[in-house]
Amino acid sequence: MYKILQKQFLNPTVCKMVIDAPLIAKKAQPGQFVIVRALADSERIPLTISDFNRDSGTVTIIFQLVGEGTMELSTLCEGTEICDFVGPLGKPSQLDGLKKVAVIGGGVGCAIAYPVAKKLKESGCCVHSVTGFRNKDLVILENEFMAASDKLVVMTDDGSYGEKGLVTAALEALINEGNQYDEVIAIGPLVMMKFVCKVTEKYGIKTTVSMNPVMIDGTGMCGGCRLTVGGKTQFACVDGPDFDGHKVDFDEAISRSSMYREFENCRREAACNLLSKEAE
Amino acid sequence: MVNMNPEKCPMPSQDPMVRNKNFGEVALGYTLEMAVEEAQRCLNCKHKPCIDGCPVLIDIPAFIAEVAMGDIRKAYEILSQQTSLPAICGRVCPQETQCEGKCVRGIKGESVAIGRLERFVADWYRENCAEKPQPTAQNGKKVAVIGAGPTGLTCAGELAKKGYDVTIYEALHTAGGVLVYGIPEFRLPKDIVKYEIDNLKALGVKIETNMVIGKVLTIDELFDMGYGAVYIGSGAGLPKFMGIPGESLKGVYSANEYLTRVNLMKAYLPTSKTPIRKSHNVAVVGGGNVAMDAARSAKRLGAENVYIVYRRGMQELPARLEEIEHAQEEGIIFKLLTNPVEVIGDENGEVKAIRCVEMMLGEPDSSGRRRPVVKPDSEFVIDIDTMIMSIGTSPNPLISSTTEGLETDKWGCIVTNGEDGLTTRNAVYAGGDAVTGAATVILAMGAGKQAAAAIDKMLSEK
Ligand SMILES: Cc1cc2nc3c(=O)[nH]c(=O)nc-3n(C[C@H](O)[C@H](O)[C@H](O)COP(=O)(O)OP(=O)(O)OC[C@H]3O[C@@H](n4cnc5c(N)ncnc54)[C@H](O)[C@@H]3O)c2cc1C
Numbered sequence: 001m002y003k004i005l006q007k008q009f010l011n012p013t014v015c016k017m018v019i020d021a022p023l024i025a026k027k028a029q030p031g032q033f034v035i036v037r038a039l040a041d042s043e044r045i046p047l048t049i050s051d052f053n054r055d056s057g058t059v060t061i062i063f064q065l066v067g068e069g070t071m072e073l074s075t076l077c078e079g080t081e082i083c084d085f086v087g088p089l090g091k092p093s094q095l096d097g098l099k100k101v102a103v104i105g106g107g108v109g110c111a112i113a114y115p116v117a118k119k120l121k122e123s124g125c126c127v128h129s130v131t132g133f134r135n136k137d138l139v140i141l142e143n144e145f146m147a148a149s150d151k152l153v154v155m156t157d158d159g160s161y162g163e164k165g166l167v168t169a170a171l172e173a174l175i176n177e178g179n180q181y182d183e184v185i186a187i188g189p190l191v192m193m194k195f196v197c198k199v200t201e202k203y204g205i206k207t208t209v210s211m212n213p214v215m216i217d218g219t220g221m222c223g224g225c226r227l228t229v230g231g232k233t234q235f236a237c238v239d240g241p242d243f244d245g246h247k248v249d250f251d252e253a254i255s256r257s258s259m260y261r262e263f264e265n266c267r268r269e270a271a272c273n274l275l276s277k278e279a280e
Numbered sequence: 281m282v283n284m285n286p287e288k289c290p291m292p293s294q295d296p297m298v299r300n301k302n303f304g305e306v307a308l309g310y311t312l313e314m315a316v317e318e319a320q321r322c323l324n325c326k327h328k329p330c331i332d333g334c335p336v337l338i339d340i341p342a343f344i345a346e347v348a349m350g351d352i353r354k355a356y357e358i359l360s361q362q363t364s365l366p367a368i369c370g371r372v373c374p375q376e377t378q379c380e381g382k383c384v385r386g387i388k389g390e391s392v393a394i395g396r397l398e399r400f401v402a403d404w405y406r407e408n409c410a411e412k413p414q415p416t417a418q419n420g421k422k423v424a425v426i427g428a429g430p431t432g433l434t435c436a437g438e439l440a441k442k443g444y445d446v447t448i449y450e451a452l453h454t455a456g457g458v459l460v461y462g463i464p465e466f467r468l469p470k471d472i473v474k475y476e477i478d479n480l481k482a483l484g485v486k487i488e489t490n491m492v493i494g495k496v497l498t499i500d501e502l503f504d505m506g507y508g509a510v511y512i513g514s515g516a517g518l519p520k521f522m523g524i525p526g527e528s529l530k531g532v533y534s535a536n537e538y539l540t541r542v543n544l545m546k547a548y549l550p551t552s553k554t555p556i557r558k559s560h561n562v563a564v565v566g567g568g569n570v571a572m573d574a575a576r577s578a579k580r581l582g583a584e585n586v587y588i589v590y591r592r593g594m595q596e597l598p599a600r601l602e603e604i605e606h607a608q609e610e611g612i613i614f615k616l617l618t619n620p621v622e623v624i625g626d627e628n629g630e631v632k633a634i635r636c637v638e639m640m641l642g643e644p645d646s647s648g649r650r651r652p653v654v655k656p657d658s659e660f661v662i663d664i665d666t667m668i669m670s671i672g673t674s675p676n677p678l679i680s681s682t683t684e685g686l687e688t689d690k691w692g693c694i695v696t697n698g699e700d701g702l703t704t705r706n707a708v709y710a711g712g713d714a715v716t717g718a719a720t721v722i723l724a725m726g727a728g729k730q731a732a733a734a735i736d737k738m739l740s741e742k
């Protein structure tokens with residue numbers, strides 16, 4: 001079993017947990033993920049490893065409460081155990097040899113972008129980070145990014161914190177200031193990654209995105225996580241989750257991500273009702 | 281006294297129109313009287329052709345003779361000399377091409393119902409003999425088994441009985457392999473699989489779930505942890521797609537995904553937290569057991585029209601005969617000599633139809649089966665809202681790609697020396713679907729048993 005050593009809400013809908021998982025901590029690399037099942041009857045959900053500590057044997061996950069699976073996970077208390085925790089899955093991010101990189105994080109995607117920025121920074125790379133959120137209340141990991149970046153721009157859609165606007169505007173401004181990036185790494189909502197790729201395509205900058213489609217096993221067994229990349233079918237869980245953003249068929253990925261929306265909405269409502277009843 | 285009835289004693293089953301709406305087991309099993317009556321149809325032939333048809337060489341006439349005399353415990357003992365999973369094999373083996381295919385009674389009438397008798401004996405034993413197996417005194421040697429499917433479970437059980445300290449590492453959260461994620465409840469109740477796994481644990485076998493070997497630990501690290509040998513039973517779980525346009529539309533599944541949602545994640549229960557599509561018209565592409573299981577699951581989940589789309593004919597369907605018959609009884613529609621060429625979507629990216637062509641059978645190919653060729657100008661469209669691809673699977677490269685010196689062939693199957701499953705790596709053995717590609721439970725079980733004997737020999741000589 002996998003004990004929750006620490007739990008903290010970073011904002012009203014984003015939760016951070018530090019999990020006791022020594023074998024996974026020993027092997028984890030930035031870009032890899034775990035599959036989590038909170039309770040014995042929960043769904044299997046993929047969550048990117050947002051930090052790890054090989055000495056203390058811990059793995060940190062940061063997740064947004066989007067569906068029933070994440071909601072159930074968020075109700076588990078410090079000191080209790082998670083039913084299933086499998087990993088590290090997927091290929092590690094390829095960060096070797098990069099000298100100057102723009103790391104773009106959108107919303108909870110920042111939790112995935114952060115270990116990437118950190119590792120780059122540690123290896124001596126110049127890191128410019130742009131993080132984007134809907135509003136001030138949702139801003140997360142600002143201090144962490146500050147420590148892992150040579151430059152950090154925080155954007156909010158409504159301008160309630162940092163600069164007003166989308167991450168693409170900030171990225172384009174940085175490029176226009178004359179910054180020459182070896183690579184842009186974009187992690188966040190599909191739409192954000194799609195538009196970051198549109199910008200970088202214009203400037204001919206290599207762009208890596210981290211895909212997080214619906215998954216079950218995370219080992220290449222179900223094909224539910226498949227994407228079209230460069231005209232070929234790829235399984236995000238074993239061939240990715242990182243892909244060349246200029247080759248990903250985002251429209252298809254966006255369409256596929258809505259496959260179970262109706263079911264998820266129903267279940268979420270049911271879960272909310274249950275939670276509020278319990279609270280009463 | 282031989283019972284000369286030319287037909288098998290019929291299997292009590294749920295009515296097709298009832299069972300196609302529930303996930304309860306289809307075949308209900310013989311009573312003791314039926315089993316004895318059926319057993320008396322066996323002629324106890326001197327040359328025992330049925331045994332030649334059995335991949336694990338069960339002494340079939342001997343166990344049937346005990347059933348005929350009503351000594352079911354004795355019959356079970358004979359079975360368990362050769363098979364460790366009789367309740368499972370009795371339900372899922374393709375008996376018509378194995379033991380029953382060789383039965384002399386089959387020449388003029390129906391063969392003896394060997395599979396049903398095997399199932400009866402195993403079920404009877406499970407229900408009437410409560411004793412759990414006892415662990416054998418340990419010999420102090422450790423073996424690691426990768427994968428808790430039939431091959432891994434069998435290898436582990438055999439080694440534990442010889443006193444080895446065995447740990448199974450399984451990637452999923454539940455042990456059982458295809459028996460739990462693929463084959464549906466209505467054909468193989470999961471309680472039976474769980475019973476077998478509990479017995480293994482009683483023997484002292486340790487099962488570590490959530491361990492993806494190649495990721496969390498490599499085979500080399502297993503040796504560092506003190507294991508003297510490793511057995512790879514990781515199956516053939518990588519789904520194939522056809523590569524036709526539209527396969528990424530919403531509503532197109534691999535059979536593995538569809539069945540995993542239904543079986544492992546229990547999506548057929550209203551309380552399940554794992555979603556599955558509510559379908560009306562479903563096309564399942566393929567003709568094997570997997571296709572039948574997917575089609576019959578879709579029917580049970582409420583689909584009105586479920587089509588099996590297969591490019592060869594009825595004779596060529598690779599599924600077990602019983603599954604084909606059951607599928608037909610349950611109202612599955614067979615679109616044979618038909619091949620999809622395109623999946624058509626609507627404006628929301630949902631599948632709405634498949635474009636197919638008619639096929640005809642041409643010259644036999646290298647496998648000896650007649651090769652299907654496209655009939656000119658035969659395109660037509662079937663309206664569907666769900667498509668399930670069941671055209672085969674291959675071994676997952678996770679282990680082979682992380683184990684230096686472990687050779688695979690061009691299909692990704694692990695290369696072994698044949699009989700005892702030794703791979704190109706010292707002290708690493710492999711068997712089951714990981715070696716053969718998608719095959720059968722009984723072959724996987726047999727391979728596990730042979731490898732266990734080879735591992736025992738290797739480690740005792742050390
Ligand atoms: C839907 C379906 C229906 C079938 N029906 C029949 C039938 O009626 N009759 C019949 O005889 N056969 C049938 N088969 C085939 C039969 O189930 C297989 O041949 C058999 O299960 C193979 O056994 P195995 O132990 O080699 O592999 P599997 O049963 O596939 O087990 C492999 C196990 O290894 C685990 N694993 C994989 N990779 C790793 C890793 N890296 N680390 C740790 N664990 C790993 C998997 O999770 C799995 O649990 C069917 C198959 C399917 C899919």
Ligand code: FES
Nearest residue numbers: 218220222223237
């Ligand atoms: S999650 Fe099943 S294949 Fe990727």
